[in-house]
Amino acid sequence: MKQALNIIIILVIAFLFNSCGGETQEPIKSPKELKGTVKDKNGNTYPNSKIIVFNSLQSFQESTNSSGVFEFKINQNGSYKVTLIPPLGTNISSKDPIDIEVNSGVEKTVDFTIQSLPLVARTNIDSIDIFGEIKNQEGTVPLLPNEAIYARNVFDTPIGLLTPIKTPTGHHLSLSEWKTAKGTVEVSCNGNSSNTKISLQGMIPNGTYTLWLNFLNKKKLPGQSVNFGSDVVKVAPLGSGTLNVLKAVNNGNITANIKHPSCILTDEAALILVVDYHLNGKTFGTDHIPDAEDVNHMLIYFQ
Structure with a gap:
């Protein structure tokens, strides 16, 4: 009798629990x-x-x-x-x-x-210089505004080779001139395509630039180190052919819209868009760009 009473009590409690929104599901x-x-x-x-x-x-x-x-x-x-x-x-x-x-x-x-959000384009210097490209003539990080700056070979031999960063007219850029670059990038998708709206100021007047998608397998905050071998899943041009080549006008502004045949915002876990300056004005399509002929000028982090 006592056992039967206990069973009845348990059943009543279970009924009340379910009636009061317990976690069981039907x-x-x-x-x-x-x-x-x-x-x-x-x-x-x-x-x-x-x-x-x-x-x-x-x-x-x-x-x-x-x-x-x-x-x-x-x-x-x-x-x-x-x-x-x-x-x-x-x-x-x-x-x-x-x-x-x-x-x-x-x-x-x-x-x-x-x-979509307008994302800040960050100048490749100090902590944003994730590959250690921007150096002074001694091969160290430039600190003084009037110091002439150089692009350091990172991937191609001879590693550490310093190439002067000059304008198309031959003017050797100083640190302060390099750091005038600023702007925003905004991306919107529509199915299996995307459009990137680019608005940059203070770039190298009449300089030649290309844009590169660096897809990552993990999110990286601005200034965090990036291992090109283990963190970068793939690298691809933002635009196709000559559509990926942009030239700054006389005042250093760049305004463009570039389409890409995928929604770059959902392809991978994270993305860094690199704005690459071509030191001698030459571009190489999707082929490897010799280290001594280009340098990253701006980086845009998509998180």
Whole structure:
């Protein structure tokens, strides 16, 4: 009799626990779909964006397809949260996370809206000079504003060779002149393509530049060291052919829009866009650029 009474008490407690919102969940005979999209305010879609659905008992992750659409099949009723890992260089402008209640026979739709951010272009000097390129004539880090600066060979022999950084007219740049560079870069995607809006000032007048995507397998804050062998997944030109070649005008400004055949904001875990100055004005397409003929002028970090 006492044992039977204990069983009844346990059943009553379990019933009350479930009635009060306990963490048990009811299985669904037919899994229900959760669908949604990731777009910006202009309706552009973002493929390969990471979506997580979770509660205290379980979590699921999926990625959007080329149309920016994601889909989950959920096997248990209950309360869930849906959150977006924003693409690099963007903010979420819609609510995040979004609360949903999954019930039998009811499909759910959740949409996220993001906005691209203008990211600061950082001059390749001091802690931003991750490869130790910019030196004075002694081969040390320049400190004085009027010091003439040199590009140090980092990858090609002879390692350490110093090449004067000059303008197309032959003027040898000083540290203060190098550091006048500034600007922003903003990227938006639309399916399997992206557009990069470039606005730079204080660059080398009439200087020739190319832009290079350095995809990383982990996020790096500005100034953190980057191991080219282990951290960099791949390097690719931002634009195709001559579209990747930009020339600063007489006042050192560069304004351009460059398209790329993928959404560079969701390709890898992190990205550094490098603005490369060509010391003799020559470019080499996608081939290796001799170390003594180019130097990184600006770096843009996508986190």
